[in-house]
Amino acid sequence: MKRIQGWGNINTDYPVPAPAQAYLAQVVGKAHPGHNIPIDDLLEKVPASRLPKHPLITTETEERLRHARGQSLNDWVEMYDGLVNTFPDGVAYPETDAQVRQLIELALKHKINLIPYGGGSSVVGHLTPPQNDLPTLSVDLAKINRLLDLHEENGEATFGAGVSGPELEAQLNKHGFILGHFPQSWEYSTLGGWIVTRSVGQQSYHYGRIEPLFVNGHLETPAGPLELPHFPKSAAGPDLRHLVLGSEARLGILTRATMRVRRLPEQEHFYAAFFPNFEIGLEAVRAIAQSELALSMVRLSDTMETETTFQLSGEERLVDLAKKGLNLFGQGDERCMLIYGLTGSKAANHLADRQLAHFVRRHQGMMVKFYLGEAWMKKRFLTPYLRNTLWDLGYALDTLETSLPWGKISQGRQTIVNAISHALEDENEVVLVFSHISHVYTNGGSLYVTYLYRRAEDPHQTLARWYKMKGAASRCITEMGGTISHQHGVGIDHKPYLAIEKGHLGMDILKNVIKTVDPAGIMNSGKLIDLD
Ligand SMILES: Cc1cc2nc3c(=O)[nH]c(=O)nc-3n(C[C@H](O)[C@H](O)[C@H](O)COP(=O)(O)OP(=O)(O)OC[C@H]3O[C@@H](n4cnc5c(N)ncnc54)[C@H](O)[C@@H]3O)c2cc1C
Numbered sequence: 001m002k003r004i005q006g007w008g009n010i011n012t013d014y015p016v017p018a019p020a021q022a023y024l025a026q027v028v029g030k031a032h033p034g035h036n037i038p039i040d041d042l043l044e045k046v047p048a049s050r051l052p053k054h055p056l057i058t059t060e061t062e063e064r065l066r067h068a069r070g071q072s073l074n075d076w077v078e079m080y081d082g083l084v085n086t087f088p089d090g091v092a093y094p095e096t097d098a099q100v101r102q103l104i105e106l107a108l109k110h111k112i113n114l115i116p117y118g119g120g121s122s123v124v125g126h127l128t129p130p131q132n133d134l135p136t137l138s139v140d141l142a143k144i145n146r147l148l149d150l151h152e153e154n155g156e157a158t159f160g161a162g163v164s165g166p167e168l169e170a171q172l173n174k175h176g177f178i179l180g181h182f183p184q185s186w187e188y189s190t191l192g193g194w195i196v197t198r199s200v201g202q203q204s205y206h207y208g209r210i211e212p213l214f215v216n217g218h219l220e221t222p223a224g225p226l227e228l229p230h231f232p233k234s235a236a237g238p239d240l241r242h243l244v245l246g247s248e249a250r251l252g253i254l255t256r257a258t259m260r261v262r263r264l265p266e267q268e269h270f271y272a273a274f275f276p277n278f279e280i281g282l283e284a285v286r287a288i289a290q291s292e293l294a295l296s297m298v299r300l301s302d303t304m305e306t307e308t309t310f311q312l313s314g315e316e317r318l319v320d321l322a323k324k325g326l327n328l329f330g331q332g333d334e335r336c337m338l339i340y341g342l343t344g345s346k347a348a349n350h351l352a353d354r355q356l357a358h359f360v361r362r363h364q365g366m367m368v369k370f371y372l373g374e375a376w377m378k379k380r381f382l383t384p385y386l387r388n389t390l391w392d393l394g395y396a397l398d399t400l401e402t403s404l405p406w407g408k409i410s411q412g413r414q415t416i417v418n419a420i421s422h423a424l425e426d427e428n429e430v431v432l433v434f435s436h437i438s439h440v441y442t443n444g445g446s447l448y449v450t451y452l453y454r455r456a457e458d459p460h461q462t463l464a465r466w467y468k469m470k471g472a473a474s475r476c477i478t479e480m481g482g483t484i485s486h487q488h489g490v491g492i493d494h495k496p497y498l499a500i501e502k503g504h505l506g507m508d509i510l511k512n513v514i515k516t517v518d519p520a521g522i523m524n525s526g527k528l529i530d531l532d
Helices: 018-027 039-045 061-066 073-081 097-110 165-173 191-197 278-290 303-312 316-328 346-362 372-378 385-393 406-422 459-479 495-517
Strands: 090-092 113-117 136-140 147-151 156-160 214-221 224-227 253-260 267-275 297-301 336-344 366-368 395-405 432-441 444-454
Touching (some): 018 303, 018 385, 073 395, 097 113, 097 214, 097 253, 113 253, 147 165, 156 165, 191 253, 267 278, 267 346, 278 336, 278 406, 278 444, 297 303, 303 316, 303 336, 336 372, 385 395, 406 432, 406 444, 406 459, 444 459, 459 495
Parallel strands (some): 090 136, 113 136
Antiparallel strands (some): 156 253, 214 253, 267 336, 267 366, 297 336, 297 432, 395 444
């Protein structure tokens, strides 16, 4: 069962070993475990429902609490510290397009705000019920989760949009196919959520972002059903799929999607390499991306992330030994770790690996073909559970991301890291900041920044600290011409920055599209863009 507070399944934990706790105390300061509000107290905060009775809707308190928030830092403070103050008035689990239609008609009749709910893994406030006089209904797509059609000849599969990552791959894999979309939230995020937030999986270098995988779909909108056209490719005017991608539920509820799928790869391996410092590693990664090597993943950690990864493992003796070995091969204290993936036929993987070795050598790097890559692979969906344990220990952790052209990444990384690192100086609080590049293109890459700081005794102060860091980083990103989001979307947290990259006319176009489809403003209002 899914946790109400924090991330993931209640039976899964990721403990922080004692040496790792000592490291954090040394770098950030000793934390004081916060006081988490008991679930029963949260349940008492849920007010009476304002929804009319309807056979598809439950107004049960726990269901409403479970759908009240996602996974943003704000969401965490509100759910753990009891600040949560808006709740859906009810939850529906439709099973068919017709039932989704009924819910939309009900919402239009009674002026109800609808928030589709996929896996609830949003990290930018997509799911927060608005603070207004209208009731909110959370429409959970969990029961629309089946493989509806697999067209082997065309390499396409149609799914109910509420299908989660594991459900999707399990249904495909047994026919010998794979979608290959693996965001770190894979365990609890859904196909519909991926499409409407433009998500990016860890192996995007091979499988692509969600955009090129999305062939067509069916949307129930307030203005009626919208079936997207289905062609291998088309030049017939602007592509409507691109309005749905990133629409963050403002245009309606996606109930079905046809996706481009591939045959399961013959084999897959993950390995590591090290470079003497970030700048050299970055040059290597750029050269690799522009040579279009047939890898499935390229992820370069900066020096601080490399060190923190070592320290959080808690394996003091092993880390000591590894560092001595790396030092001997010229990978000293500024070392940066690259994790790369090989996915495909044995012969293609062998060739790509040999080509990669050539790039690594040319950039003073060193290959490590044992343990690290496979360890990363095994823990890739487990690491988010660290956030739970850290929170209980008194540390808050959040991430943010952007993408930049190659020429701006090095300076951009430094500027963002500095802005976050110094943001709490007035409170004498130290922030641990580290980053990696994990999605690379021929013209640039994404920068993913993690920051860890101490929770304050007063949850409002924990939040105020987060606003300072998030604000400082977001201003840096937009000033240097980066996008406010490479993969998490806009929601509430990034909404103030959207106009900077879309421009006035761009914003007007988007507003008018939303108004055309949803003139009454019932779809997830307050997210992505304000209409007035
Ligand atoms: C630990 C963790 C790791 C993450 N890692 C990644 C990552 O690697 N890459 C990445 O891109 N993102 C990542 N994210 C962010 C998040 O997982 C993505 O934004 C994901 O796409 C959200 O999918 P979801 O199904 O959970 O959607 P939800 O969180 O339930 O909803 C997100 C938005 O989509 C809307 N929505 C959901 N389903 C539908 C539907 N069927 N029709 C219309 N609207 C719908 C909701 O109304 C909401 O506005 C991570 C989040 C967490 C917590």
